[in-house]
Amino acid sequence: MTRKALGQGEFIAMTAMLFAVIAFSIDAMLPALPEIATELTPATPNRAQLIVTSFVLGMGLGTFVAGPLSDALGRKTVILGGIGLYTIAALIAAVAPTLETVLAARVLQGIGAAGPRVVSLAMVRDLYKGREMARVVSFAMMIFTLVPAIAPLMGSVVISAFGWRAIFGAFIVFAALAGLWLGLRQPETLPRESRRRLQPAVLWAALCEVLAHPVVRSAIMVQTLCFACLFGTLSATQPIFDETFGRADSFPLWFALIAVLSGSASLINAALVVRLGMRLLVTATLLAQIGLSLGFALILPLTDLASPLSFGLYIGWTVGVFMMAGLTLGNLNALALEPMGHIAGMAASVCGAIATVAAVALAIPLGLAFDGTPVPLAYGISALSLIGALLMRWMPGRQN
Secondary structure (H helix, E strand, O other): OOOOOOOOHHHHHHHHHHHHHHHHHHHOOOOHHHHHHHHOOOOOOOHHHHHHHHHHHHHHHHHHHHHHHHHOOOOOHHHHHHHHHHHHHHHHHOOOHHHHHHHHHHHHHHHHHHHHHHHHHHHHHHHHHHHHHHHHHHHHHHHHHHHHHHHHHHHHHHHHHHHOHHHHHHHHHHHHHHHHHHHOOOOOOOOOHOOOOOHHHHHHHHHHHHHHHHHHHHHHHHHHHHHHHHHHHHHHHHHHHHHHHHOOOOHHHHHHHHHHHHHHHHHHHHHHHHHHHHHHHHHHHHHHHHHHHHHHHHHHHHOOOOOOHHHHHHHHHHHHHHHHHHHHHHHHHHHHHHHHHHHHHHHHHHHHHHHHHHHHHHHHHHHOOOOOHHHHHHHHHHHHHHHHHHHHHHHHOOOO
């Protein structure tokens, strides 16, 4: 019996929850970093930040294959399989005796999370196209942006009640609910007759075609730099709140404020991109970030770190970094995929995977440069933004 298709409202809410598996897996983990550092790596507490970047690394690796697998096996099979792998990895992390085991489990967890991350978008493409697809994704992302605002608070409640290992139980519950919703309510969106065989030669040809295009290469490189700024800031945020400003207890509430304020970037981008074009908006954002980060790095050492002024400067700067992601990443994706319409799904997997994995390589030293203040991070972000702005200036092709 053919299952009745979901109404658009329920489909959007379900898609937002699948997206949110990623945000919850990163942001709810942040309040646990001090306890993890104390228990598993007391001599080098900065290494606890790798809990964030190891997950992102796994997600990037999984992105290489999730899209092509879903083209061959169906959308629901790959999403539910990814959730299954994610759950097994969370169980391993919950009982891991060493930091190295936790990090390995987080990589595996990220690989599993790539299923909901990539394939949920493919599912939207199966059902909608053009402006209607953009509308559905926009609504899903609006709901999704609420998760980073509340995830640290939810994580801190679980951790305070049951300890840091219990947060992995919360991950399992959240992912299981998303998987049940998909499995019980959503019909498969890719019919068998539309599926394609999984052939290494086809994947290799797509990879070569994507990397041979100069605009795509430039967009991937700039996206890598922007992701590195975002991941480096995320991994260092909790230590800065705790060690620099002594506000570990109020971190979830402040992070919620940062998430809500920076969420306005998507609305700003929607209002400006048609008029200004993607290249100009990305370039202007990177140039603004250079000035913001350099100014912050130069001014903060002149202030008393215990003063409300220093903390206010930090909050403002962090909002600016997160807003940069909202004003650049979507536009860079569009620039990369514009000449790849005939292999858009494959190109999306290739571009997303390369940018994510390469960004982790840059974000790890960026986060570990923490010296008790956010100054090294700010200098690093200004340098990455400068390189990105130069790459945008040299990007070939027509202005769009």
